[in-house]
Amino acid sequence: MDQARRLRGSRPAGPPPRPSVEPVRVQRRASNSGVIMVCGQKVSLGRDHKHQTLTIGVSETTMAIELDDDEQTLVVRRTTTLPVRNIKADRPRQVSSQ
Template sequence: MFYDLDTRELLRTRPNPLRPEQMKRLRGARPAGPPPRPSIEPVRVQRRASNSGIIMVAGQKVALGRLHRHQTVTVTVSETTLAIELTDGDTKVIRRTTTQPVRSIKGQRPQIATQVS
């Protein structure tokens, strides 16, 4: 688990690479401290809309419409809703249908082709 040392806020988790037999043989092993607490406040992420104006947040596809294609939008992800801040100043609130955690914060940039001489 990766967490912030100051606030003990859980940032992300990874599987343990050691087997239980290997963990028993560690020198100086000591019991773990209190478990880190997950963030209470909503997570803010950025997503870039596809060619057809669709974004995906936490495993849920959201259609914004072709008007918003290739635009980067900010999404506030809470436990029950997705609040999408569109580039024209509007906010679209959608009920969340998945329970998956947010895996990436930043949306993908468009890939730029290199010029061949």
């Protein structure tokens, strides 16, 4: 403890950063069978939603999936505690014209 005080140019640490309270908004593209994966959790939406890009609001306990067709929101309980790593995943690939 005394050694840390004697360091040149040292200063006390500030408060730890707080996680944001509002949900993180992410985008996912549904697979052929209408399945998306967010934070390691697979959610099946059905084949009606295949290849759609969906916006999901991820909070600590729930995921709110905004379905584009009827402006509906599907709320799913989270089963994992993994953090969000990718904001935009599975973007449709651009095919170069040759």
